[in-house]
Amino acid sequence: DAKTTQPPSMDCAEGRAANLPCNHSTISGNEYVYWYRQIHSQGPQYIIHGLKNNETNEMASLIITEDRKSSTLILPHATLRDTAVYYCIVRGPPLYNTDKLIFGTGTRLQVFP
């Protein structure tokens, strides 16, 4: 089972900030939070990841709560091209020979004009 839960869908007006939540209440101290997105049926695209601190890159910002049980991906000025399915997953250090990365069903973000 996925270690994360996300709302199935969200809407956002073009030009506004899109805030996508993710719950990961069972996250371990050494597990990172990752965000990917998938546009149409293309291969998923990496967006950003973080451990404890908030992170920002040219695509988005990641806000992780202090208890690390949830996070929010922020697209500061959403465009129509940001319409996609967004996946939040957690990844920890490999233990022995296990490294099973489970994706959930993601959040379908619809940006409207």
Add this chain to the structure above:
Amino acid sequence: NAGVTQTPKFQVLKTGQSMTLQCAQDMNHEYMSWYRQDPGMGLRLIHYSVGAGITDQGEVPNGYNVSRSTTEDFPLRLLSAAPSQTSVYFCASSFRGAGSPLHFGNGTRLTVT
């Protein structure tokens, strides 16, 4: 640097036929994995490998075989195709470690009639 290359892009099989989906990466990644995505659904992990000679099952391994004889290649074999295996298949790779993003291929769209 080609990244993750999947071949073929499209394939149509008849029930009972066998085939191999190819996946190759040129980034010297230890970790490789296969996902399937059914229409309107999320990604489900089929098999993964943490290095040459090491493979393990994911969420939906039945009907699929894998092997990892080299670091670069991770083929997925369908021994006897069934209509339920109609899906889009994605290969992904990364370095091992919690802070390593996955790189995805562009997918293989498989139809079994």
